Every structure is written in structure tokens, then in C-alpha cells.
Amino acid sequence: MARHRRHARALAVLSTAALAAALVPVLGGVGATRAEATSTAFAPRLVTVDTPTRADKERLQALGLDLTEHAGHDYVEVVLHHAADLTALETAGFGFDVRIPDLLRREAENNRANAAYAAATDVSPLPSGRTSYRTLADYGDDMAELAEDRPRVARTFTLERPSLDGRPVRAIEIAGDVRARNDGRPTFALLGVHHAREWPSGELAMEFAVDLVKGYGRSARITDLLDRARVVVVPVVNVDGFDLSRTDGALVDLREVDGGGTATILGTPGNAYKRKNCRVVDGQDTPDGTCRAASLSSPGGFGTGVDLNRNYGGFWGGPGASETFADPTYRGPEAFSEPEILNVRDLVSSRQVTTLISNHTFSNLVLRPNGVHPETIGHDGLPVGDAPDEEALKRLGARMTAQNGYRNIHGWELYDTTGTTEDWSYNATGGFGYTFEIGPDEFHPPFPEVIDEYLGAGEHAGKGNREAYLIALEHAAANASHGRIVGSAPRGATLRVEKTFRTPTWEGSVRDHLESVYSSRGGRFTWHVNPSTRPVSEPRTVETVEEFTTRSQTYDGGAIPPNESVDHAFTLTAEDVAAGADSLEVTLEWPTPDDLDLEVYRRQGDQLVEVATSGNAPGEKEQAEVTDPVAGDYVLRVTNFASVTPEYTLTADVLDQRVTGTQTVPGTIERWTLTCEKRGRVLQTLQVRVDRGGISRVDLGACARRF
Template identity: 45%
Template sequence: MRSRVRRVGVAFGLAALLTVGGLSGVPGATAQQPAPDVVSLVRVDTPTTADVNRLVATGADVSEHRQPGSIEVFAHGADDLRRLREAGFTYQVVIPDLVAHTQRVLAEDEARARTMAPSPLPSGRNTYRTYADYGTELAGLVAERPDLVRPITLPHKSLLGKTVSGVEIAHDVAASDGRPVFLLVGTHHAREWPTAEVTMEFAIDLVRNEGVDPRITGLLRQARIIVVPVINVDGYDISRSYIHEYKRKNCRVRDGAGATPAQCADPDNAQVGVDLNRNYGVNWGGVGASTNPNSQTYRGAAPFSEPEVRNVVELVSSRQVTSLQSVHNYGSLVLRPPQQSTTPPTVDEPVYAAIGEALGKATGYRSIPSYQLYDTSGSTSEWAYFTTGAFSFEFELGGNNFHIPYQQGVIDQYLGIGSAENADGGVREALLVQYEVAANREHHAVLTGTAPKGARLTVEKSFTQYTAPVLRPDGTTGPRLPFPNVLTSSMTASGAFTWDVNPSLRPDRTGHLIAESWTLRCARPNGKVLQEVRVMVARGERATVDLSECHRKWRRR
């Protein structure tokens, strides 16, 4: 049935109507206008990319679901709709009341699950997990295979005092060796429940198929993987508990101050918080993020101001993460840097694009540089790539809303079946491909040499980066802000060693490489440094390090 939808512009009131089964293809939408205080999904007319970027600049809650001529926006009440009209945008209402719609959809999910056989997912699940479920299942994997899985606790608790947890999975997982790391994280944005689901399913998949699937078994031998299903633990818990179901940001109520559960749950604070995927330092303060704490893209008071972001930064900075995946939804996209149209293509663009195409083939998603969706700043993948050189991506899972039936939102996307059109193996296959990228020495660098058995080897690199010229609330631009970086990781030598590391030459946002070196130190277990060597190594290269001085001093015990 075709929808009869009235365009809404500056001269019109709240009169966009949607008939059942209408324009969005979402069943159950009703022919009613949004109530003044509900969250609604609207489709905003944006004929050009410039229109999309102008829409983002208003601070609207813009989704990643962009179609030719339009993009979907979440309107948090009548004021958001008024601001759209005042900015000159026309729109159509797709779902007038998202909370009511989602609760109905998920209630149907729960009812079906009670009579269904286990799903084909590794866990067999048919319904979305709660916050507590993740803690239970992560601990269960550690208990099931302590030889293969160890718990990871990120260093900073959330604003509400929650621990952020994950798991590290690899053969001989407790060994202090030089294998590369694939980092997989979900739920930077609280309402993106399917992102946590697919990351958790992949962890279960790896554990259950070790020793069964030769591909998985080989990957776990070659490289480590760290999985953190929920980065934004406070926001996710608030969203999943239906307190503020469409909450995107964290629980920062006031810059520089902590928060209480009551403050975060307060309806008056539903719109405040920091967008964690606008808080990373590289390009922080640029276009595509807001200076307004009530905006859904608020960047925070300073780069890395949020504990959840510092958790990811410290995790990456203390390991050789050679590839990173931060899963988001929805939009059916594989995104890579750069994230602003004014930034040149990355120095690795041919290889980066080829990897993105492989990920897109598996998922059925379109692979593009992020700026082709719209301009953003301060994101995870851009920070990780321009800081470490790791090939970093952001998936936008398929679907037509954040909270759709579990079959379409999780099962189909993970396995590449059903509604996941054009997929060839789904997100599961794409994550295996990216795990292979992390393990592939053509995509990072290698240090080799011999060191005394039991010596502690450390590589370190210190440098300064800068934010974007910082946009001020009045629209003027201030200077770029410097911020320091220290990348350091360690391993224990057993004689001859092979160490997978990121290239010392660092990609810059100008499209060039910055010539930098790793400093490699050879030390006794008590920390006394016996030798220090500087080594420059590019992507795909292997460098042999001479540690003869360390050997001589080691023998003088």
C-alpha cells in the first residue's frame, strides 16, 4: 500500500502523517502525528551532501541511514521538529512514537522466543541481552576455556561507577608474546543494542569453534582478539532498561562533574551527555560535532574528557592493535577514514579501500570513506588510524531502526541471511576477514632479533598530535589544541623473537607519512634497562634489531 504523506516545511505545523505499512516499510506505524514529548523517526529531505552536512550542523540526532535525497533523523519531541522547520528542512514522519513501537516489537520477540527452537547464532539466542547478561556470558567464556580466554577489565570505571569488561581470546592467552591484536568493540552509542549482540556472538563463535574450524583455530594461533561488547555501559543500561530507550550518549550531566544514577535517569537530563564517538582527540572540535551539551553529537568539554573513551585509548596504546572495529548501527555501511571532506585520502587508501570492499562483500554493505555519509570529527576509527596506523573501521549494521526484531537486527546481520540482502557470510565473515587483516604481516610491521631468555622487551613511541581548529559556540574558530601520545607495549623474550608491531611511520591527516621510530628497550625483569635501540620500520617491512649489548650486560649478573 502506498503512503499518502504530507510534506512539512517552515510554514506548516506538525502535520506529517504516515499510513500503516507506509513509506519506511516498518509494520505497525499508525496514522497519527507525534505527541509533543515522544521520540519519533522522521525522514528529512536532503537532496545533496551539503544539505546533509547542514542538517548535522544543526545538532539534530541524525542517523546513518541515508538514502538518495533523504536521511533519517530522531526527533526528541516537538522542539526538535520545530528546529527542523526553522532551519528550512522538510520531512516525513516514519514512526510517530518510537518507544511504543519498539516495546511492541520486542514484546512480540519475547513471546515468539518462548516457543521457538534455539536460533542458528553461536549462543542460540532469540532475544536482546540485558546489561547483566553480558557480564554473565563473558565470565562464562572465561570459566569454559581458561586456557583460551582471559578477562579484560578496562582501567576507568564509568561515570556511574560501573566496570567496563571484555575478554581476550587466543591460544596460550596468558603468554607474554609479540602477537598482533584485533580489537572489536560495540555500543559506543547506548541505543545501538545490536552492536553489542554481534560482538558477543563473535566471541562465543571463536571459543566454541576453536579446534573445530581450522580457519578460526589458525587465527587464534596467529593473533589475539580483544572483545568489549559494551563501551558505554551507563548509557546502554539506561537504554536497555527502557528508562530512556533512545539515549545515545553517556551519563555526563554536567561537564567536569560526576553523575548519579538518579541524575542520569531524570527525564530532564535525557538529552544531556557526551557523544563518545565525537570525543577522541584526532580532529576533535571540528565540524560534524556540536558544542551544545543537549545535542546528540556533543563533543564533550575537551578531547578524551570521558572515561569510556580513555578506556579505549589506553587499551589501544598499551598493545599492538593492528586492526580495530567499532560496530554501530544502522545504515548498512562499512566506514573508513577520513571523516571530513576537506581531508585528503589516507596515504594507505588503495589498501584501505580494498580491505573495506572485502568487508562490504561479506556484509552486503556499501564501503565508503566516512565523509561520504556526512562530516564527523573526534571518532574512534580516525583516532586509531592516525595515531597507530592500525586499519580501523566502523560498521553500520543493516536494518531500518535501532531496535528492530532480533531476527532482522542480529541473526540476519550476523549470519548474512534473510533480510541481510546481498551478504556473503554476513558480519561473521567480515569479522573473520578483519581478524585476518590484523594477523597479516603485509598490513603491519615486524621486529625480529634475539634477546636473553627472560628479558623484558618494550617498544615505545611518544609524539604530539593536534585537534582540529576548535569551533566555538558562537561559530568562530579557535586554535588547534595539542595532546600527547605514548604508545608502549611489552613482551618477554625466550631467545629469538618475532614481534608484530604497527609501523613506526605514522599516517598523517595531510595524506603523508610522518617519519618516526620505535624505541626498543631490553631490560632485566626488575626493570633495569640494559640496551636501548631506535628502529624505523614501515608497513609490510621486517626489521632485525641488534641486541648484542643487552646480551653482554645480561651475562654480568
């Protein structure tokens, strides 16, 4: 019955959006209008869902539930916000274990632990000495203080666009002689809190900023790195969402301390576990300051908003992101629709960001591109494959995970995603990009865990993410990670490199423009830039895989009474597997358009475990596929949901995929357009090819003569 779920979701979207629109003008305050607490309210909970195959993960994603970034090869952890989420999971036949039965109760426990830690501790071992999570205001204050204390090393700036709710998005830039702008140094970008509830992702970014500012001039290693590279830290990208999550998270504690009791906590529609941004009505800007009130229409705070880490242009609109507004992974109506993401895009497009890390929680992972399985057919009708820099990306990932103890994997090994930060940043700029999933098991755990994640604990004591970030910064500064343009330019000349191109989305493309500037101080210069040819334009080798049917079994079925089902037995033999059974494909066909459903189970002892299900619209042919099937007994179950009772044909095919050839897809060599300018007047234009690790010498003699 999985297919009926989509319909229910679509209705939910309409009602959420309509309710939100109605709420905006009338609600002034918050407290009085909160839903009345009842002891029967559904407690939001964290569950571990069994997903033994990739197909199961895809099926789970299609339910539109709130998937965490914690997943293994056979499970995904999911937040259930409403009773309807639980029903959806159960109806789809997934097995699951409850890991945190009541997230708001857990929130209250964490808050108590945090209060106890802060009360017992004057100064933590963190660079800032902080003993508790920052609020949004704390981030602004801390950045301002760093710039005030050491103005030659740190400066703050505000990204171009305010958030949807009208808040400034602040950043800090750190470098030796930070005020010497446009001096050709490469940039390391460290981003936090795309997802509202992932508080440690901002804390670790901010602590690294404090570490660097304090370390300049004191640590030889940090001083050297900051003389060779710039660091830009945006600790909170999603300022609206974070503020809601952070302040509602604290509210839970107040009610608990206030003796509110279990019912109060259970009934609190808080935003502590909000994921997305403050888009209240899709495609519309709502008045500043209305997000909190509007979020009341979305208990748990996850229904409204765009998933900022699915809104980037790279492969936007592909697998692993939803087109449904209420869904947790809603990608937005178009690529780069959200101001928070346009901010990051502008930042990365206007500098040479040679390495980028986007922090998230949780799962102890370092994820590298690509976000989809290499066999997935991409925008050009060919398998997406691995990133052309796979070996180097993996090597740097391994050096970082040796410090923090995380797993070093591709994005798709978590589950398929598209439109994420590095899907775009890596493919558009060539600068290496990673997602860090910080911490073992919670979105915002007790604060001492943040300290352990930053400084390292146990066998990683003294390493941790601090050391991983330093390695990333070393990579950003290293000549091997990017290209260099060298030459001589007249004093006072402005050199500009730019490139305009189409970045592939899943079904089309978006226009992208990179442009950055070097201000000549006269004489020889070295300008650190990303390679001129983008990864998506590199040549690649694609394997041609053909599918062969090694065995086929057909069943003719008669009429089935409505709401009843018939089982057919199928055995996958050891010989089938030895012959290379890559998948078992079961197809159900019948002459009249009707509503038959197909489920495939494997017999385990005396139990039937569902291994595949079809999910087509009524009237379409049903097909279910078990990938990498194991030998054993299977049950092919045909269920009739409609009143007419047709006859049908069921076919089980054992399929073997064989590589029958390789094909080289030619690449395109791309070049930067370099101009040499005097007060806005272009005196010379050059096309510059520069490769990763390479040097391109340019002759700006014409510019010098005309200058």
C-alpha cells in the same frame, strides 16, 4: 531564520544542566517522579530529511538535532525527540517524510515480536543460541562463562576506569594459549555500544567472541587465526547508557502489556533511544548510581551526556561534532574527557592493535577514515585529503562488504564527523580502523534481524558480519597489514617499544603515548607491531585549487518593509554548466548593520525548492552557496527581519574551481624507541623504523652481553 536557532539551543543547555544539577540530590526513585502522561505528549519519531546538497547536510547538522547514522547522498534520518525539534526542522525549511511516527510504540511492537520469537524458539542459530537481546548483566555473565569453560582460550578483564555511574567496563581476550602474555602477536579489537541505543552493536561483538571461543580447536581456520593473533572484544563501551536504554526499552513493553494504553506509551520519557553517555553535568562527576534519576531532566534521554564517538582526540573539535552540551553529537569539553573513551584509548595504546572495528547501528555501511571530506582544510591549513592507506583501506572494506552486503564508503560520505574511534586509532597507531553501521533501518530491531546480520541472510546467507569479522581478523594477523621487529633476546628480558607524539585535533593537538611489551622466552623472536610512522606523518600530495568567476550578475535593491521579502530572478544556463559551474555563490551586502536574510530557491515546475540559505549573525554580510548547481531558474530571496530598512546589493557569481597545481607536503619518518630491560633496568636502547609490511631486524647483542 536558522541563525536564531543557535541562541535557543544555548538557553536550552543552561536549563538542562541546571535542572539536572538540582535533580541529583533530591531524587531517590524513578517511577513516582516520571512525567504524567497526557494524550497531547509529543511522540518521538524517526523522519527522513531531504538534503540534496552537502551544504544542506551541514545546515541540518547545525540545527543540533539527533541525526542517526543512516544517510544517503540526498537524505539523513533524524530522531525528533521533542516538539521543539520538529519546529526547528520546519522553521529551517527542510522537507522530510515520517518513517517511524512513534518510536516508543515501535519499541512496544518490537518487544512483543521479541517475546513471541523467544517463546517460540528454544535455540537460535547464533553461536550462543540466544533468542533475545542481552542485558548488561548478561554480557558480564556470558564473558565469565566463556573464560571459565575454556580458560586456555579466553580470559576476561576489566578496563582501567569505571564508567561515570561507577560500573565496571568488561572485556574478553581470546587467543590460543591466551594466558601467554606479551608474546608479540598482533591484536584485533572489536568494540560495541558506544551509542546506548545501538544494542545489536554489542550483540554481534559478543556472538563473535562466543564463535571464536567455541571454534578454537574445532575449526581449522579459527584455530590458525587465534594462534597467530589475539582478539579483544569490548561488547559494551558505554555501559551506563546501554543499561538505561536496555532497561527502559523493556519498561515500555511492561506498560503496554499492563494495558497502559496509548497515552501511557506516548508520555513515557524513556531512555530507550538514548545515544550518549551518563555525563550529567558537563565536566563534573556526579555520585555513582544517579544517572537514571538525572536523566529524567532529559526526556528521551538524549540531552545530557557526551557523544562518545566524538570524544576521541583524532581531529577532535572539527566539523560534524557539537560544542553544545545538550546536542546529540556533543564532543565533550576536551578530547578524551570521558572515562569510557580513555578506556579504549588505553587498550589500543598498550597493544599492537593492527585492525579495529567499532560496531554501530544502523545503515548497512562499512565506513573507513577519513571522517571529513578530503577538500576540508585541516589543522595544518591544507586540505585533509584521503587517508595515505586509502587504497588498502578500501580494498579490505570491499572484501568485508562482499560478505555483509553493506556499502563500502568513507566516513564523510555519511556526513562529516571528527573525534570518532578510527579518526584517532588509525591516525595515532596506523592500525586499520572501521565503523560498521549494522542493519537496514532501526537502532535495535526485532531480535531475528540480529541473527540475520550476524550469519547473513538472502544472498549473503552463510556470510554476514561473522565472515566480515573473520576477514578483519585475518587482516590483523597478516604480515602485510603491519610491520615486524625480529631479532634475538635473552630469556627473561623485557622488550618495550614506545612512542610519544602529538596527535592533531582540529585546532591543536593532544599528547599521545603508545607503549607495549614483549616478554622474551629466549632466542629468536618476531614481534608484530604497527608501522613506526603514523599516517598523519606520511608525505602527501595536495592539489592547489583556485576559484574563477565565470559570470557575475548584480542586483541593486531598495528598502524592504519589516518582515517582508523581495525576490530576484537568476538563470543558470546550460552554457554556464558546460563552462564548469562548480558553485553558485550569492552575496548580500548593505551599508548599515542590520538584519537581512538571504535564501536561494530553485524553480521545479511550479514549486520553489530551497537550495541554500545564509546563516550569519545579525550585522554580518550574508552569503549562500549552491554547490554543483544544475541549470535552471533560481529565485534569490532577500527578507528584512529588522525595523530599519536599508538598501542593499545582491551579487550572484558562477564559480569554477580549477586545479592549478600540485604540491607535495613532505612527511616525517618516525621510529619506535625499543628498549631491552632486565627487571626494570634498561640495558640497551634502539630507534627502530618499521614500515607496513616490512621487517626490521634489530641487534640486541649489547643487551645480551650485559644481561
